[in-house]
Amino acid sequence: MNSSVITFPGSNCDRDMHIALQKFGFKNKMVWHNDVELPKSDLVVLPGGFSYGDYLRCGSIASKSKIMKSVINFAKSGGKVMGICNGFQILVEAGLLPGVLLRNKYLEFICKNVFVKIYNKKNSYFKNVKKDILELHIAHNEGNYFCSNNQIKEINDNNQIALLYSDKDGKVNENHNPNGSIKNIAGIFNKEKNILGMMPHPERMIDPNLSGEDGSIFFQNLINNLK
């Protein structure tokens, strides 16, 4: 399985993602934002970080970079594209996912482990994941998912919710909503489910000695699904 991780100026989770993908068997290539063509890929990842210093709006400048034209074409022809954290922000700014990520409700940068409930397993990202609730890490200032009433209806009708912030037993409520996201949304798909955006960082949970193993479950399952 071939994967590509795009590095923008200010990306800082790109190498973590590279290591995570390699660890679970992907042949990964790092791709610079100024490149025009994507290498042959089964999966393209937009990593976390602070592309262009979060100028204007998080992800807005990166969403117009040269490589994004190829990423958008790849995604629109059904290619798997996953955006983590800043990568999620870039996907919404590129118009590949609905909605937007606002400043966290309580204006604080949040850096902690959270539990997320997998809300939809009928897709190549979460099909066959043995757990229903994953412990992952979040680190963001703008993770407050927001969209219009019409958009949220469409998201619901098309089963586009991927992950919800929850407690460790999978209960979804306001107490376990770290940033004010509508309906506790931590991750969403496009209608076709080939594009996934999520705020939590699975690449930070691939080593039991350093953090946790729920990221490993995610990546192992992902490569199996893509094979």
Add this chain to the structure above:
Amino acid sequence: MKISVVITLKKDVLDPQGKIIHQTLDGMGFDNINEVRQGKYFEINTKENDKKKAEEKVEDMCKKLLSNLVIEDYKIIGSQ
């Protein structure tokens, strides 16, 4: 030609920064405020000298980059 644009959050979008500024102003004694909303201001100096054409171009820029229409509104407030 210089075009000035103001971008504001739509009315029903939460503006926590505006809220904090409001609270702070309140604490400083400016207690007659109903609401504070924070926005962005751009001055775009363009080579185009035709006012209508320049404004149309800036409007296009607002739609494609300067604002995110899911949460923001833009308004051209001056051309000179």
